[in-house]
Amino acid sequence: MAAGDPFDFSPGAQIPLSGSSGQTAATQALASAAYRDGPVDQLLKANSDWAKSEVKPPRISLFEPNLGEAFARAVQLRVLGGGRKPLIQSFGLDPQPVVEHCLAANRIRKQRDARLTLIMGVCGLLFLPGVLLWLGVFQLRRTIAGAQNKRAGALGTALLVALGILAAIMLVKLPFHGFWAFYLRAMLIAPLVGGFWAKSVCERTAKDLRERWSGLLSGGGIGAKIPEAVPKNPGETAAERLRQSLERLAAEQQSNVAFYAGTKGILGMGTRWGSWQLAEELVPLEPGKEINPFRSWDVVRAIHDQLHLLERSPLHTGGFPTPSVEHWVVSDVGEGAGAVSRPEGHDGFQIRGAELQKICNEQQFGAGSRHYLGVQFVLWDGQLVITLLITVTVLHKTLRIEVTGHALGPVHGVFMGKPSARTKTTAKTIKFWESRTRTLSVVPPREVVRLAARAPLTWYPPLLEYWGGKLVLPEPFGLRHAWAGKPWRHRFMADDALRATTPVLRVVHEAALRVLKEHGVNTERFTSRAMSLSGAVQDAKPSAADVYNA
Structure with a gap:
């Protein structure tokens, strides 16, 4: 490790565990996406108002990834890749278990692809013309059926049937004799044998992935195993880099630097839905006497101490x-910012001590970062994040105390669905008015072909992404706000967000008034204004407080 590396916070090589505090509904829902199957386009339904992901279409549809493959690969590269951009904090969940499950899912798929590559080498490379013929027909059928037209799908099926009939004819009689006759027959049969072999491999892996997917959404599940993050000797630089990347992720999550992105609000906390301001003139309690000097930090510190008593x-x-x-x-950072930057060199990406007080006391007007005191409630097992921010400013003779409300809703429902068995319902032959339902295999034949075709290319992911497309994550990226909804569609969540405002506002005013009295300030006007705000906040309604109508 380099001498100037500031991210080595652990005592030594350890396996990162999916900790107890991070095992919330939101954490497990996002982690389950790494094990999912189904089309990757489903993720586009989960786009939030704060961030929108994109899917680059495949050049050859036979190589396109499914939802779990695209999600796990994109998250791993974005969070742990070299030269990556800073991340937005994920309030309401622990991002490390999500990333660990992405690594575990990729490891399981890599083991499956190694077996499929061996099958392709034995049954495919030796009989390459036959494999290319079968893959060509499957690709043609996939392309035609992609139009979602029944006739087109039937035509694709007819092509497979025609190829099967041709194979049967060639098995019976060929115009060639000797070696080439046997090779032509084997050329058509070997891919079928390899297909049955590959199906068993895909079935075992799919069942394992689905068990992990279902287990996470049920509140338990198998923990993520990533032995590649544990260096076994000093020469394993890749494992050491991965371990340090996970440590950096944990440090970024604890950062107290946030970013305001215009009408998108504070990234990771949500839009500002309400604002309550108390601003009055600082007048001495006794005429002719001066106010005892104090600074904004003195008021903020008193409010900070009082907020810790909210649970009483x-x-x-x-x-x-x-x-x-x-x-x-x-x-x-502006509404259209494509990246953010964090202060390097600070203790764990945090600004503390004298520098924090300087920002609070001096950077109240003009350019520069601003100080906010925040009280945050993580409710509904991580599905609702309520953040109330307090800022104190003194300009000339006016003291201004502003409380703003931010709310981040639940993870999109796309991440909450459990795996379902594939079934087919048909009418009975004799009792045609009755139907019967049978359970199909977990992996359909077209999925086996797709996985087998992709397997050899998984050893060089850039080429696979070029031909098969990929998931493009939104920037600035954060696991929580990228797929979060608004809480206002859930009655109880909306009630919780509105109810939290009144007691917090009163505590802030109580602490501020106490400091003003201690420093010889006439609080009559402040008290009157505080009572007025206390009455107005009881009729709180969510609004677009960050949208200014000129």
């Missing part, structure tokens, strides 16, 4: 869970 209540009726109270440094 005079009545034993449940109430708030333990909130997360954090000092944030927010930078403006």
Whole structure:
């Protein structure tokens, strides 16, 4: 490891575990995507208002990835790849288990592809003309049926039947004799034998992937195993780089630097849906006397201490869970920003101490980052993130205390579906008014052909992505906000977001008024304004507070 590397925070080589605190509904839902099958286009349905992913179409549809393959590959490259851009924090989930499951899924598929490559070498390379003929027919059928036209699909099936009849004729009688006669017969039969062999391999892997997929959504499941992240000797540089990348991911998640992206709000926290401002003139309590000097940080520190007591209540009726109270440094990056930059060289990507106080006290007007004190509630097992940000500014003789509400809704329903068995319902021959349903194999024949065709190219992913397409993740990228919905469509989630505002606002005003009294400020106007806001906030309604109508 280089001497200047600031990301080695662990005591030594360890297997990163899917920790207990990160095993929430949102974490497991996104982690399950690494094991899913189905078309990759389903991910486009999950695009949020904050970020939109794209799918590059394949040049040859036989090489296109499914949802799990594209998701796991894209996330691994984006989060752990060399020279990657900084990530947005994923509030409400732990990104490390998601990435670990992507690595585990890729490892399982790599083992399957190694077996399929061997099958293609034995049954395909030796009988290459026959394999190319069968693959050509499957590709032609896939292309024709891609129009979702029944006649086109029937034509593709007819091509397979015609090839089967031709193979049967050639098995019976050929115009050649000797070696070439046997080779031509084997050329048509060997791919079929390889197909049955490949089907058994694909079936075993598909069942394993589906068990992990279902287990995660059921609240348990098998933990992600990534032994390649544990260096066994000093010479294993790849394992050491992977371990350091996972450590960097954990450090970025703990960063207190956030980014405001115009009408998209704060990336990772959601749009600003409400704003309540208390701004009054600083007047001495006694005429003729000066106000005892204080700074914005003094008010912020008092509010910070008071917010930690939110979980306490005079009545034993449940109430708030333990909130997360954090000092944030927010930078403006613009709505169309394609990347963000974090302050390097700080302790774990965090701004603390004197530098944080300087931003709070001095960077209140003009260019530069701004300080916010945030109280955050992670509810509904990680599906709802409520963040209330407080900022204190003093300009001339006016003290301004602003509270803004941000809400990030649940992970899109695309990630919540469990695997379902493939079935086919047909009418009975005699009792035609009745039907029967039979369960089909997990992997259909066309999927076996696709996996077998892709397997040799998986050893060089750039070529496979060139021919088969790939998933392009949105930028700036964060696992949580990229596929998050708004909470306002869920009645109870919306209620929770609205109810949290009133007690937080009152605590902020109470702490601020106490500091003002201690420093000889006449709080009459502040108290009157605080009472007015306390009444107005009870009728809180979500709005587009970041959209200004000129």
